[in-house]
Amino acid sequence: MTLHLTAECNFRCRYCYAAPHAGGTMDAETAVAAINFARRVSAKQAPAQSLGVIFFGGEPLLQPELIRTTIRHCRDIESRTGQHFHFKLTTNGSLLDEEFLTHPLTRDVFVALSHDGVQPAHDYHRHDAAGNGTFNRLQPVIDRLLRHRPHAPVMVVTTPETVQWYADSVRFLFSRGFRYLICSLNYGCTWTPRHLDILQQQYAELADWYESRTEREEKFYFSPFDVKIASRVFPGSCLKERCELGRKQISAAPSGRLFPCVQFVGDGRDSEWCIGDVHTGFDEARRERLFRASSDEKQECAACAIRDRCNHFCGCLNRQATGRLDAVSPVLCAHEKMVLRAADRLARRLFRKRTPMFIQKQYNELYPLISMAEDHAAIASS
Amino acid sequence: MKCRKVRRYATPGYPTQAYLRGHPELLQWVPQRWRNNRVVLCVLGMVLPLLIARQAVADDAGDINATSLRVAPLFIHGDGRGSFGCVAVNPPVFLSEDEARQVVQDEAMAAGIAFEPDALTLKEVSLPVTDQFGFLKKRESGKQEDTGKTAPKTKTGDLVLDGFDSARNIAYEFVSRTDFNAWENQDRKMWCSASSYDLKDTANTLANGLAGSKGRSVVAIFYEPGAKAPEMAYPDNEATAEDRRAHWQQLKQAGKELGVQELREQVRDFLEWLKAQGII
Secondary structure: OEEEOEOOOOEOOOOOOOOOOOOOEOOHHHHHHHHHHHHHHHHHHOOOOOEEEEEEOOOHHHOHHHHHHHHHHHHHHHHHHOOOEEEEEEEOOOOOOHHHHHOOOOOOOEEEEEOOOOHHHHHHHOEEOOOOEOHHHHHHHHHHHHHHOOOOEEEEEEOOOOHHHHHHHHHHHHHOOOOEEEEEEOOOOOOOHHHHHHHHHHHHHHHHHHHHHHHOOOOOEEHHHHHHHHHHHOOOHHHHOOOOOOOOOOEEOOOOEEEOOHHHOOOOOOOOOOOEEOOOEEOHHHHHHHHHHHHOOOHHHOOOOOHHHOOOOOHHHHHHHHOOOOOOOHHHHHHHHHHHHHHHHHHHHHHHOOOHHHHHHHHOOOHHHHHHHHHHHHHHHO | OOOOOOOOOOOOOOOOOOHHHHOHHHHHOOOHHHHOOHHHHHHHHHHHHHHHHHHHHHHHOOOOOOOEOEEOOOOOOOOOEEEEOOOOOOOEOOOOHHHHHHHHHHHHHHOOOOOEEEEEEEEEEEEEOEOOOHHHOOOOOOEOOOOOOEOOOEEEEEEEEEEEEOOOOEEEEEEOHHHHHHOEOOOOOOOOOOEEEEHHHHHHHHHHHHOOOEOOOEEEEEEOOOOEOOOOOOOOOOOOHHHHHHHHHHHHHHHHHHHHHHHHHHHHHHHHHHHHOOOO
């Protein structure tokens, strides 16, 4: 359950799909109702699983008290019923302080930072309300975040205007200490063949970087390559983990209306994508209709040789780029082919060399456990 | 810019996880930094033998459940829909299971695939729950009007696939009207003299349900195209009953030919997909 705590934001990022608007701020009663609703759904669909709650916005840290109230409510449920919760927050970082990172209620919140990398790339889109780039003010925030959350992921968005700095940005964020690099394209932009050529060169650079870092036995996750390699090593994983629009993840707008994904919330008034309300429950017919529209086989993709390893099922990306759930963006199509080829070539090289970190990361199902043991040992010894 | 399908994609030069079954020693390639770390060595000491033993056991047993089924995409030829009763203006002409089997086998044989009927059973898989009176439903809440319950969309059960080539490990299921009726939601109190079928949607649900199920085969899901007879001039008012019967037979035959052609296209697309994947 993603809670859109507020429609307000102190940044004015140019590509933001949830840009500040008149959607208002969620009240505590709605947040509590959303959690109770999510718990009821979860009890039916996945009773034994921990329930994930994501704090989203706008900028969610504009509402720290609401976050604490929500977590308090969840902990109360936990102590009464045994239902476990885990929490995530996606932030622009500007309000991320020591108190949030260390407070007993919020110190276990998994924090993801939105950051676009080197200064020219970051400052091109990520402005504050006065229109100034925000790169410099985030430098101490990165130190603070990684000091308390060494496994915090960074979310990078690349657009045609910033694609020339893509590889530099990834290397920069890695050098700053991030080890979970979640990188995506903004498919809503106009990508020309020239931009895609640049992107291809960037991936070639990134493949070299990935190879050398892996050979140096560094642990990291670079989503574009790692997702594609996993789709080869574990056939069918790409299809199994697809979003299932409106089923696995639900977004609650500040008003309490429910939407199938964060990108559909907007100002919370768009009835076309609304699938219910936290107080009255799902509109099952709508929910099912959206899921169907998103999951139906795409004619243009059905006979494609890489269909099972491709992200063309993602209804949010399709809507972002084409305005329709069931129409695949040509840019996404071109990108998927490009990144798949780059990832497969890279993985072939690393496998042939039997690069130990590659072998363990991709083929050992217990890699996360072993890696965690190593990290804990490092923390204990320091 | 347009979406362009990839016709052929070479098998990547690194293996799937199934490779571990024959080569469990692969996991002994351990980073140096782990070798120098007592805690990690301790964890590795515990888990590596287990992992390797598990792979070996899976291999010894020829464990058919060790990996996921690979389900081909649904190849769309025909809308798969039709109605009977008062709601029907132009009822579909459905193919029988035998007619469909003949079409699939003819096409597959030409590509060197020999399907044996009903030779593979998938145990405990997700099957669609169909609803031929679905047009009567439902409240906004998604609950059935008659029982007040939310209609289930899937159920768990066994599926005997219509054809299986054990040499190539390729199987198919044709979602027919018979299947649709067999998967019908039994929990209802309301019936109607009209009924409707959405075989394409049913096939889609089946394909989604099978994706990720245990097994090692490649499975195609074909569906009844639900072809409608083309428009033909009706017999005039003075036509005899015999004329009308002949007219209906003509319509039925034309509809069936169209259905056969659409199913044939589904199978041809599947064969093309198998080639593109390097499976045949």
